[in-house]
Amino acid sequence: MNLALIKEKITNCGLKFTHQRMVIFLALTKSESHPSAEQVYEEIKGSNPSISIATVYKTLDSFVQAGLLRKTIDQNGVMRFDSKLDAHSHLYCKTSHEIRDYENEKLEKLLQDFIESNDFDGYEIDEINVVFKGHKREKTIN
Amino acid sequence: MNLALIKEKITNCGLKFTHQRMVIFLALTKSESHPSAEQVYEEIKGSNPSISIATVYKTLDSFVQAGLLRKTIDQNGVMRFDSKLDAHSHLYCKTSHEIRDYENEKLEKLLQDFIESNDFDGYEIDEINVVFKGHKREKTIN
DNA sequence: TTGAGTGCAAAACTTTTGCATGGGG
DNA sequence: CCCCATGCAAAAGTTTTGCACTCAA
Numbered sequence: 001m002n003l004a005l006i007k008e009k010i011t012n013c014g015l016k017f018t019h020q021r022m023v024i025f026l027a028l029t030k031s032e033s034h035p036s037a038e039q040v041y042e043e044i045k046g047s048n049p050s051i052s053i054a055t056v057y058k059t060l061d062s063f064v065q066a067g068l069l070r071k072t073i074d075q076n077g078v079m080r081f082d083s084k085l086d087a088h089s090h091l092y093c094k095t096s097h098e099i100r101d102y103e104n105e106k107l108e109k110l111l112q113d114f115i116e117s118n119d120f121d122g123y124e125i126d127e128i129n130v131v132f133k134g135h136k137r138e139k140t141i142n
Numbered sequence: 143m144n145l146a147l148i149k150e151k152i153t154n155c156g157l158k159f160t161h162q163r164m165v166i167f168l169a170l171t172k173s174e175s176h177p178s179a180e181q182v183y184e185e186i187k188g189s190n191p192s193i194s195i196a197t198v199y200k201t202l203d204s205f206v207q208a209g210l211l212r213k214t215i216d217q218n219g220v221m222r223f224d225s226k227l228d229a230h231s232h233l234y235c236k237t238s239h240e241i242r243d244y245e246n247e248k249l250e251k252l253l254q255d256f257i258e259s260n261d262f263d264g265y266e267i268d269e270i271n272v273v274f275k276g277h278k279r280e281k282t283i284n
Numbered sequence: 285t286t287g288a289g290t291g292c293a294a295a296a297c298t299t300t301t302g303c304a305t306g307g308g309g
Numbered sequence: 310c311c312c313c314a315t316g317c318a319a320a321a322g323t324t325t326t327g328c329a330c331t332c333a334a
Contacts, residue, residue, distance in 0.1 A: 016308055016313060037299080052316040057299065059314090077219035077323080078298070091265050100263075107256060114249060115274070121242075123233050125276040132257070134267040158288060158333055179324080194291040199324065201289090219298080220323070 013066035023048055024059045025083075028069060034080040034090075034099040072129070074099060087112070089130040102132060155208035165190055166201045167225075170211060176222040176232075176241040214271070216241060229254070231272040244274060 006025050010017050023044045028035070035043065041056045060081055063069040070082040075092065080099055089102040107130070115125050148167050152159050165186045170177070177185070183198045202223055205211040212224040217234065222241055231244040249272070257267050 018308075018314065020315070050316075054300080054317075055315055062314095073215050073217060073219050075215060077215050077221065079219065091262060091267075093265065102262070104260070110252065110256075114252075118246070120233060120244070120274060120276070122279050123235065123274065123276045124279055125233075125274045127275040129271070129273040129275060131271040132262060132265065132267045133269040133271060134262070134265045137264050137266055160289065160333070162290070180322095192291075196292075196325080197290055204289095 009068060013068065015062055015066060020048070020051055020055050021059055021062075023051075024056060025063065025068070028063075028081055028083040031083075032100070034072070034082050036074075036078045036080055038078075040081070072099075075133075089132065092131050092133045093136045094133055095135050098136070151210060155210065157204055157208060162190070162193055162197055163201055163204075165193075166198060167205065167210070170205075170223055170225040173225075174242070176214070176224050178216075178220050178222055180220075182223070214241075217275075231274065234273050234275045235278045236275055237277050240278070244272075 003022065003026075006022060006029075007017050010021055010025065015021065024040060027040050027043045031039075031043070033039075037053070037056050037060055040060070041051070041053050044056075045051055060069065060071075060079075064071045064081070067085075068083075070085065072080050072082065072090075074080050074097060075094065076097060082099075082101075084101055087108045089104070089107060091100045091102045092098075093100075111128055111130065115128060145164065145168075148164060148171075149159050152163055152167065157163065166182060169182050169185045173181075173185070175181075179195065179198050179202055182202070183193070183195050186198075187193055202211065202213075202221075206213045206223070209227075210225075212227065214222050214224065214232075216222050216239060217236065218239060224243075226243060229250045231246070231249060233242045233244045234240075235242075253270055253272065257270060
């Protein structure tokens with residue numbers, strides 16, 4: 001994603017465009033692993049030594065409020081951020097705590113149909129979270 | 143659930159039977175709301191004033207390790223415990239943070255079939271988490 | 285008797301908050 | 310210029326840990 005487009009995304013939702021927001025957003029779009037706030041901080045502080053972890057938290061929260069990112073909580077209770085906005089599920093490795101996207105149109109359609117054709121006992125469902133949990137198979141050498 | 147059965151469950155998995163474990167397990171089986179460690183603690187300390195929150199955490203963890211309970215993490219990053227062990231999904235109210243069981247055999251079968259007939263890119267899936275998130279509809283007075 | 289379980293307090297860890305300073309529109 | 314955003318440090322909230330004591334088997 002180019003920088004002009006990122007600037008547009010940030011300003012379009014009423015947020016001021018700052019250097020910190022740029023690098024944080026960039027880090028998110030580049031990452032495949034749904035990083036935590038700490039991981040974003042580690043990623044960017046090399047080139048932005050004065051940036052504060054509090055700013056990272058506040059900025060990620062602003063982005064989530066603005067709908068630019070999604071937030072989930074992993075098995076360890078740590079917030080993880082996802083720049084992919086369309087309906088998709090996740091794979092979670094219980095060993096490495098890595099989170100990866102799992103994209104399967106049939107599954108998403110199945111789930112959407114399920115929501116539309118079922119009653120949820122007084123709940124207005126606006127989101128569904130599906131996480132397949134397990135262990136990444138070691139690449140066996142044999 | 144009667145007390146003898148609880149004792150049996152606890153001892154059967156190699157754990158010593160103690161008063162604390164009894165009351166903690168009992169609190170879990172009585173609760174419908176997937177309580178946090180703190181909530182379990184609040185629930186039981188009236189009748190067990192000397193019990194420690196650390197014991198609650200350690201005990202809940204032992205039960206999870208032993209397979210007597212399941213653990214999930216809610217939207218706030220707080221550990222929540224579930225004494226229901228068969229496959230089921232959850233409803234989460236974003237307002238109250240209440241977690242409720244959502245039991246639907248068709249859905250569970252659908253998911254199981256999906257896991258068995260799909261590839262997960264090197265992941266050995268042994269668990270699936272489905273959470274329907276939304277808001278509990280207010281009971282309208284009109 | 286003896287090692288697993290408990291209770292207490294301190295520590296660890298993640299996230300939030302308050303406030304003074306800085307910078308974008 | 311005016312606020313919104315930032316950085317720092319302190320605080321808050323949850324969970325873990327270390328260690329001495331207790332008690333179930």
